[in-house]
Amino acid sequence: MSTTNPPTGPFEAIVFDMDGTLTDTEHVWDVVRRGLAEQDGLAWPEESTTAMMGMSTAEWSRHLTEVVGIKGSPEQAARRTIDGMVEHYRTGVRLLPDASESVRRMAELMPVGIASSSPVVLIEAGIQALGIGDVVRQYVSTEQVPRGKPAPDGYLRCAELLGADPARCLAVEDSSNGIRSALAAGMTTIAVPPHFHPPSDELLARCTVIDSLEELTADLVRGLAG
Structure with a gap:
């Protein structure tokens, strides 16, 4: 895992979900x-x-x-x-459009982590498929914390491992329970709603909603920093 690139700007780290956010799984x-x-x-x-x-x-x-x-x-x-x-x-992991590229764009701005409900063996397989092992500093499975999503435990643990204040972290999520987890951790949450059981409009209103990871750019991050 990478140990380079100190955080810049008001956000100290960004934490991605994996299933449905980076991998089409x-x-x-x-x-x-x-x-x-x-x-x-x-x-x-x-x-x-x-x-x-x-x-x-x-x-x-x-x-x-x-x-x-x-x-x-x-x-x-x-x-x-x-x-x-x-x-x-x-048989091959299907990656979501711009998944690897978006992680690398964010890694140029701040430390990157992953908080996933998948077991560690599948998180590691996903990281390998994405080719992002050199930029992901920490990853946490909810197997490793007391409660899974929608509880905030996984996001909070990942922020802790990254040495970041959760209130100064970004989270990127797709599912309803994942969004609730990130929000409960106090993170500024970016939602990429899936076609598979999308979150409610009420929940999405609490996030910054983008149509695809291609929209996850340095300009967007600067805008969220206000």
């Missing part, structure tokens, strides 16, 4: 989990799709067993899900 989690339910002969509760977005591994694996009814223990449900995700990653 948010929907893949849903596909894999629905597949497990189908294998176990279960109907899929539609509300479970959005409920699990941003949850830590311990949280969503309990949801799978206790709410969806997946067979076995939460640990077994987690392993089946992560194994399915690893298989998808092996």
Whole structure:
């Protein structure tokens, strides 16, 4: 991980989400989990799709067993899900437009971190696929903190590791629970709403909304600094 480029301007760091923000993988989690339910002969509760977005591994694996009814223990449900995700990653991770470039643009301005609900093995695979390992200083999985998104724990821990005040950090998110997590951490939040279960207009009104990562520029950051 990079240790160069001190922060400039009023923001001390920027923290990116990964699934759905940098990698087009948010929907893949849903596909894999629905597949497990189908294998176990279960109907899929539609509300479970959005409920699990941003949850830590311990949280969503309990949801799978206790709410969806997946067979076995939460640990077994987690392993089946992560194994399915690893298989998808092996076939190639689809990157969102300008994902790598936007991270590098921001790294020229301030330290960069990642706060993701994915387990560490998938965060590392995503960083490798994006080719940004030289500029990402810290990354945090919500496996490593007490609570997943929408709680602020992952963002707060990433800011701590970056040596930054959360109130002087930017966050880049896509999902409803991720946005709530970043806002709860006190970060200035940039939302890139997905087509897959987009956040409500009410929640987006609390963020700076951009249509794509191509709009994440030094000029935008300067404007947010006011």
